[in-house]
Amino acid sequence: MAAGLHRLRSTLARLKAELELAEVDGTSPPIDRLLDGLEEAFALLTVVETASHSLVSVLVLDDDARLAEITARGLGRLGYDAESGIAMRPLDPGEVLVFDLSMLPSLEPEAREAVRAAKPIVVTGATDSGSRALAASLGASDYLVKPVELEELAAAISRRTAKG
Numbered sequence: 001m002a003a004g005l006h007r008l009r010s011t012l013a014r015l016k017a018e019l020e021l022a023e024v025d026g027t028s029p030p031i032d033r034l035l036d037g038l039e040e041a042f043a044l045l046t047v048v049e050t051a052s053h054s055l056v057s058v059l060v061l062d063d064d065a066r067l068a069e070i071t072a073r074g075l076g077r078l079g080y081d082a083e084s085g086i087a088m089r090p091l092d093p094g095e096v097l098v099f100d101l102s103m104l105p106s107l108e109p110e111a112r113e114a115v116r117a118a119k120p121i122v123v124t125g126a127t128d129s130g131s132r133a134l135a136a137s138l139g140a141s142d143y144l145v146k147p148v149e150l151e152e153l154a155a156a157i158s159r160r161t162a163k164g
Helices: 002-025 031-053 065-077 101-106 109-118 129-137 150-163
Strands: 057-061 081-085 096-100 121-124 142-145
Touching: 002 031, 057 065, 065 081, 065 150, 096 101, 096 109, 096 150, 101 121, 101 129, 121 129, 121 150, 142 150
Parallel strands: 057 081, 057 096, 096 121, 121 142
Antiparallel strands: none
């Protein structure tokens, strides 16, 4: 998306320069080149809009704020719009929740319901059947055991967004 925005800015700057040069010279602007440039700018705008709509927003909640931040930054490098936190907040439509299961006992009932509604990707250090059952009761779309590789988490996010 950054490359598309850069190209769009360059195209618009070129068009502006063409118009300014024609004004300074007292000549007619090169209409054909301006129209071609506008056509290119609209095409680039479409590319940028498409890319911006395909960004996946992710909220990473973990009781370890540092780990949540590291995970969110890693997801950001992979192209996700990721944010970290240690407290549940209202989710944006389509936002994916990556949730550390150890946080569940400290949540208020409304927050537990919000987690359940989000069909979270659960990350945890627990491998016991009780923890798996707890994650299933939350409607978790995936259950990942820490330490989680970013590529593994990205694959889980892709599966989660494909499910809707």
